[in-house]
Amino acid sequence: MTTKKQIKSDLQIAQEATIKPIKEIAEQLDILEAELEPYGHYKAKLSLSVMERLHTKQDGKVILVTAINPTPAGEGKSTVTVGLAQALHRLGKKAIVAMREPSLGPVMGIKGGAAGGGYAQVLPMEDINLHFTGDLHAITTANNALAAILDNHIHQGNELRIDTRKITWKRVVDLNDRALRQVVIGLGGPMQGVPREDGFDITVASEIMAIFCLASDLQDLKRRLASIVVAYNMDNEPVTVADLGAQGALTLLLKDAIKPNLVQTLEHTPALIHGGPFANIAHGCNSVIATKMAAKLGDYVVTEAGFGADLGAEKFLNIKARMADIKPETVVIVATIRALKMHGGVPKERLNEENIEALEAGIENLEKHIETIQAFGVPYVVAVNRFVTDSKGEVEALINWCTSKNVPVALTEVWEKGGEGGVMLAEKLLEVMNETESQFSPLYDVSASIPEKVEAIAKTVYGAKGVDFAPKALKQIQQFEANGWDHLPICMAKTQYSLSDDQTKLGRPTDFKITVREFRPSLGAGFLVALTGSIMTMPGLPKKPAALNMDIDENGHALGIF
C-alpha cells in the first residue's frame, strides 16, 4: 500500500506516463491508414467505413461495467472499466475500452477529470478532459443552431404557428452555469426577435447528445434529428425539426463528431471514447457506433453505463442494447467497502473506521443490483474495488457473503496497480463467460402500454411495489397514445442515489412506490423520459470552482485537472 505522501494526482501520473503515437495503437487493431484520422499525435477519429470493411467479422464480446448506487464515497466505476481492459490486455486478449467522453462543465466545476483514475486512466488525460476532438462543441453548435432557426422562424412570420409558450427546445452550453437555467430572451423591441421564457441546459442533457449516442450511422442520425419535437403549435400539434427543414444542416454539423475517438490507456490498451449523455433524462452510455466498432475491432469490449445499475445498466440493457442489437455477454457490478458502509448507515466522516456490521447491512444494495442483472439473464461478476482504508476483516466479510450466496466476486486494485491489479477480475470474468452463456433479453416489450413499461422497471429493477402517475403524467399518457408515441422504450429520470425516488433512502428500501410526475418525449432519441422528481439539467459552479486551480506551466502543459 502506498502511504499518503507518495500518492500522485491523476494528472501527474498521466503526464509521467509513456504514451505511444496513436498510429501504433491503430496498428494493434489492424486499422487502415485511410481509416485513421489523427487529431494531433495521440488522438484520432476512426472513419465509419471501418464498419463496412469488417461487416462480416464476428463481433467481440461486450462486457458492461455498472455499480451499486453511487455515494459520496465513490465507487471508481470508470477506473475499474479502464483497469479491467488493461488487465485483459495484459492477459494477451484483444480488449478495447468503450467509454463516454467528459463534459467540460463538471471538469471546470467540482468533479475534475473523468477518464479513469490512478494507474487505470485513458490518455492524453488533459485533452480528453478539455475539448478532446470537439464532439461536444459540435453537439452544442447543432443544438443552438436549431434554437436560432426556431426563434428566427417565429420572428420571420411564424408560418408553422408555433405557440411560443410551448417551445420545448432549449439552448445549451457545455459548462456549469446556473444563471442560464431560467432566462427571458428576445428582449429589446421588434428588431430583436420575439420575447419568451427560455432556459439553457448543459450540452450532455441535449436530446441531440442522446441521438448522437443511439444513431447507427449518418443517415439514421439524420432521420432521428428530423424527428425531434421542438414545440407545439396553436392547435397543440407537435412541431418537429423536419417541419423546420433543419435536419440536413444539423447532420452536416455532426458529420465528423459522429466518428469514434481512438485513444489509449496508460498501458496502451485501445480505447474508444465517444459521446456522453446524462444517465437520468437520457440513457447514459457512450455511442452505439463506438461500442459496435469496438466489437468489430476487438475480441472483448469493456464498456460502462452511468450511475448505478438501476439507472445506467437498466438503460444500457433496455434501450441501447435493444435498439442497437447488442448482446452483452457479462456484467461487472462494482462495489466498494466504503460505499456499502454508507448504504449501511455510516456517515462519510466515519468511513475510515472498520464497521463490519454496517458493511453487512449495506450489502443489501449490492444484492438488489445482482438480482436486477439476473433478471436480464446476463452472467455477472462483483468487483470489489479496494481502497487503502478497507480493513482485512471488512474485505473478508464481503467476500464471504458473496461466496455464501454463490456470487462470483473478485478484488481489484487497478487505481494503485493498473492492469496488474485487475487480473483477478479479468480471470474471473473469462471463467464466467466460459461457463455461462448470456441469455440476455430486455425486461419489457416496447409494444406494452406506457404504465406497464414503467411498472416493469420500477418493480423489477427498483424493488418498488408500484407506480403512482401524477395527473399531468396521466394526461400525457393519453396524448402520447393519441400521437402514436407509446410504443417506445422508457427512459427513467430518477435520483441516482437511491433505488427509490427519494435520494435519502440508501441501502435497499422496501415498501415504497415511485411517482412519475411527467413525461418528456424524446422522439429523436426514440424513448419517453419519465420524470420522478426534479432533475437538474444545468449544474451550478461551487463556491471555489475547479477552474480556478487550472493553469498552464511554461511549456504549455496543463495544471490543476484532477
Add this chain to the structure above:
Amino acid sequence: MTTKKQIKSDLQIAQEATIKPIKEIAEQLDILEAELEPYGHYKAKLSLSVMERLHTKQDGKVILVTAINPTPAGEGKSTVTVGLAQALHRLGKKAIVAMREPSLGPVMGIKGGAAGGGYAQVLPMEDINLHFTGDLHAITTANNALAAILDNHIHQGNELRIDTRKITWKRVVDLNDRALRQVVIGLGGPMQGVPREDGFDITVASEIMAIFCLASDLQDLKRRLASIVVAYNMDNEPVTVADLGAQGALTLLLKDAIKPNLVQTLEHTPALIHGGPFANIAHGCNSVIATKMAAKLGDYVVTEAGFGADLGAEKFLNIKARMADIKPETVVIVATIRALKMHGGVPKERLNEENIEALEAGIENLEKHIETIQAFGVPYVVAVNRFVTDSKGEVEALINWCTSKNVPVALTEVWEKGGEGGVMLAEKLLEVMNETESQFSPLYDVSASIPEKVEAIAKTVYGAKGVDFAPKALKQIQQFEANGWDHLPICMAKTQYSLSDDQTKLGRPTDFKITVREFRPSLGAGFLVALTGSIMTMPGLPKKPAALNMDIDENGHALGIF
C-alpha cells in the same frame, strides 16, 4: 470567359479538386514531424516550437491585401489573397497565405463560405467553413466559462462587490441568433443565481478573439486574458479576470487553439488560417502568431485585413503591425469595376450595364485608399479583380486612370483561372517590392492623447475634417486617463460601407465630421474601441437561412455550402 451554364459552385470546385495530404504541404515548408499535429488528413496545427527553431531565420516579406469600401457588388478580397499566393507559388516563390478563419454564424446565415472563391480557394473548404479545428469553439468556451465564473462569484457572495448593473462581459455563441441580443438571466429564485440584464454576442466579437489574434505566445495570452475588464464594482473601479483568478483556466482552454492551422489552396500553396476577429469593434486580422510563423516558414506572406482599407488596413497597420513588430513590405488594394460603379452612383440592379462615367466618378473611393496607404509609407499595387460583366471600355478607363496617376495596377482573374489569373498581379508586386522599400510607420504615437489619436485616423484615413465627441465619450476619456488607459492604440468601430460614419455616403465624401459616441476599453486586446454608431455584434438570420440548404449526401459529403 465561361458561360453562365458552366459556372460551378465553390463547393463543387473544392470537392472536385485534388487535395494533397497535409504532410506533403508541411514538407514543402520543412516542418518537422513533431511540429505537425494533424487534424484528419488535410488539416494540421503547427506547434509553437516552430518559432523557437526558426528564431534566427530572416522573416519573409509580408504583403497585406485590402480593398476599397465594400459594396453589395463584392470585391473578392479573400479570393485575390488566395489567388495571389497561388500565383507567387506558380512563379516559384515560397509563398504562404495567412487568413482569418470563418465564423459559423455567417456560413449558416447568409454569406456562405469564407475561404476564397472559384479557383482561388483554400481546402478542405467544407471543414474550414464548419468547425475547422475547433478554435472558435475553444474561444466560445473560454468566453462563456468566464461569464459563468463571474455570475457564480456574484451568486456565492460577491466578494469583489461587483455592481450587477455594470457588467461589461457578455456571453457568446458562434451563430447568428438575434433572440439572444438582449436577455434577462438568473431568473427563478435564489437558487438560480442573481437576476440581471445580459446579452450574447457572436463569438468573433468576443474580446478573447481579439486577444487570441494579438497574443505573441501562451504567456502573453495569459497576461492579456488577466487584463480583461469584465465589470465595475460598487465604487466604479474596474474588475478584471485577474481579480476573479480565471486567467489560468482560460489560457488552458486555449492552449491548442492558439496553434496556427495549416491547410492548402487549390494549387497546394500552404495557407495558415487562424483567428478571425470582427473588423469594427476589433482589429479584423488573422492571428499575429500565424502571420509571424508564416513569415518564418515562407519568403512571401500574403495576408488580408477585414472590410476596406479605412477599417482593416488601418488597424492592421496601426494596431497589429505595431504590437507585433511586423513590417509590411507592400499593400494590394483590391477594386472591382462593379463596386467602383456603385461608388459612382449606379444601383445594384444596373451594374451589368456599361457606365464609364459612373466608374470614373467612383474611382475617387479607390483614390482615397491609395492616399491612406501612401500615408503609412508602404508601397502598393491596385488589383482590378475582373468580372465577366466588366466591359472592355470600363477596364481600359480604370487602367488609364491608374497609368495617368502613376498608380501601379494589375488585372486579376483568379476566381476563374486560379493562380494563372494572378500572375500579372504577382509580377507587378515583385517589381514594386524590388524597386521601392517600405517606409512603414504607424500614423500616430500611442502616447498621444485619445482625441489626438482618433483625429489622426479620422483626418488622414477617412478624410474627415474633424471629430465630435459625444458627452459620454468625453466623460470616458477623462476616466480612461485617470485609470491610465489612455496610452493605447485606437480601434475604430465605424460602418464599413462609407469612409464617413454614415453608411449611405459612398464614393469619397467630403466636408464631414465623424462622431464618437462612446468608448469601450479592450484592455486585454490592448486597445480602446471608439464607437461611431451602433455596431451589430450579434447578427440575425435571414428569412431563409443558408442552413436550410445544407445537407450531407449518402457518402457523408457536404452539400449546400456556398
